[in-house]
Amino acid sequence: MRSLAYSALLLVLFTCWTLNSHAAAPFARLADGKIQGLRTAHNTEAFLGIPYAEPPVGYLRWKAPRSPAPWIGTLNATKLPVACPQKGNFFANVPPEKFGTPVGNEDCLYLNVWKPFAAKKRPVVLWIHGGSNFKGTSADPLYDGAWLASSSDVVFVSANYRLGMLGALAHEALNKGSKWDSSGNYVTLDLVAVLKWIHANIESFGGDPDNITIMGQSAGCMNVWGLLQTPLTKDLFHRAVCSAGVPNAYPRWVAETRSEDFIENLVVNAGLVKEKSQAEAYLLAKGTKWIRQFLYSRTTEELVQAQEYIVPFQHFKDDAVFPHGVEGILFGNFHRVPLILGLTTDEATYLLGGALIKPTDKELWSLIQNPPADLKEEDLIKDNKVTLYHSSTAAGSLAMQMTMEEIFWAVKAYNPQTYRYSFEWKETPSPWKEVFGAVHGMDAMFYLGNFETEKPSFARFAWTEQNRQSREALRDSMAPYFKSFFWDGNPNTQLPAQAPVWDGRMVFK
Incomplete structure (x- = not known):
């Protein structure tokens, strides 16, 4: 009897534990199948690594994204997706020993969703x-x-998209299939697919498909401009936030020229010619069919190693995605939705100053994660280059501010619901404050709210106990403006008493 009672008690406890575990794991039913997520910080649930397109591998490399195949059973959506192919760097979420070497996987078109616990219809932020x-x-x-x-109080979505020459290859050898497949604008087509996925599935997370904000920083902002410029996104989003990026849509010949250069690099790296000066004639003799087969035969690592470019040409005029070039902005050829444009005051300390930084990438990463107490400005800037560093980065930052001012007024002429901010918080510890200032990307860390101190990140140097109160106060004062914008398309609708009105411009410091 005692044994039976003990067994029964164990059964009850196991059943309760199972029920509690099941209750702790959130589920959602999507158009393609059921998924299981996890509970996360700040009373939220997360669903990570959800496929929004078929893997762009095999014959789908350099093709427009296809809808994902439905799955049977429950998809485990509890792990963040692997990065798209690139060389290891500060932003790839890889250890420093992989810096400079190919990382990531072509099977990378996945997205993530965070939502508050309580059931409620909410705006969506991509x-x-x-x-x-x-x-x-x-x-x-x-x-x-x-x-x-x-x-x-929003549903937050983040997504991977194809990078580098896997995201933007324009060459006659690939002009087979639909105009979308031949476009070469795969970055934008991937993000259009994300927006379509949101419209098809976001109500399963309590999201409102009629209130979607697209939001990005740096190249993410450039891609926001791409979504503002392409007619493919008409009615797919309703507001936009764009930090530290400019509109861009190049003539197709620019993309074709880079693509030819890229293929020549591949030919040289494959040992098919001895020098790059021989590659053009070699490829001309081989013809487009051979080039197509050659491109599809290259490994991911070979493709990544062959791209040595700094300026991205991920948006270019074609007959499918971008009917207008960048000049279209001047003539109002963009979606006129409520728009926030922003910059930090020291954008160029990262964007232009990198050539004058003394440590290697691996060394700088180590200093960022664990700054020594005696670190000095001259430890970070090359010998005898401190004056040049400060003068050149100050001039570059000013030029970016002036460029943003021109864009702001050009857009505002067509779209009165355009707002601008300047981010000026500079309370990081010395010598980072003197070297980087309000560095490129710092604003995004505040409106996303992540002062990460446990995991390695490119911003680890910035957060100390001494500036905790200041940074959290600024983050909390910025939040109502962005919440108001997400909900109502106006940053002033849900402000606390005494908060200044954001009337065209705002300074955050």
Whole structure:
């Protein structure tokens, strides 16, 4: 009897534990199948690594994204997705020993969703990560969506998209199939697919498909401009936030020229010619069919190694995605939705100053994670280059501010619901404050709310106990403006008493 009673008690306890475990794991039913997520910080739930397109591998490499295949059973959506192919770097979420070597996987078209616990219809925010369109991943710890989902009471979505020459190859050898497949604008087509996925599935997370904000920083902002410029996104989103990026849509010949250069690099790296000067004639003799087969035969690592570019050409005029070039902005050829444009005051300390930084990438990463107490400005800037560093980065930052001012007024002429901010918080510890100031990307860390101190990140140097109160106060004062914008398309509708009105411009410091 005692044994039976003990067994019965164990059975009851096991049943209760099972029920509690089941209750702790959130589920959602999507158009393609059921998924299981996990509980996350700030009273949110997360669903990570959800496929929004078929893997762009095999014959789908350099093709427009296809809808994902439905699955049977329950998909485990509890792990962030692997990065798209790139060379290891600060933004790839890889250890420093992999810097400079190919990382990531072509099977990378996945997205993540964070939502508050309580059931309620909420606005949706789509976050588009930066990284010059050659780097980055939605899995970066600074892009965790829990804080913003909670503070702004929204459903937060982040997504991977194809990078580098896998995301933008324009060549006659690939002009087979639909005009979308031949476009070469795969970055934008991937993000259009994300928006379509949101419209088809976001109500399962309590999201409102009639209130979607697209939001990005740096290259993510450039991609926001791409979505503003392409007619493919008409009625797919309703507001936009764009930090530290400019509109861009190049003539197709620019993309074709880079694509030819890229293929020549591949030919040289494969040992088919001895020098790059021989590659053009070699490819001309081989013809487009051979080039197509050659491109599809290259490994992911070979493709990544062959791209040595800094300026991204991920948006270019064609007959499918971008009917207008960048000049279209001047003539109002963009979606006129409520728009926030922003910059930090020291954008160029990262964007232009990198050539004058003394440590290697691996060394700088180590200093960022664990700054020594005696670190000095001259430890970070090359010998005898301190004056040049400060003068050149100050001039570059000013030029970016002036460029943004021109864009702001050009857009505002067509769209009165355009707002601008300047981010000026500079309370990081010395010597980072003197070297980087309000560095490129710092604003995004505040409105996303992630002052990550446990996991390695490119912003680890910035957060100390001494500036905790200041940074949290600024983050909390910024939040109502962004929440108001997400909900109502106006940053002034849900402000606390005494908060200044954001009337066209705002300074955050």
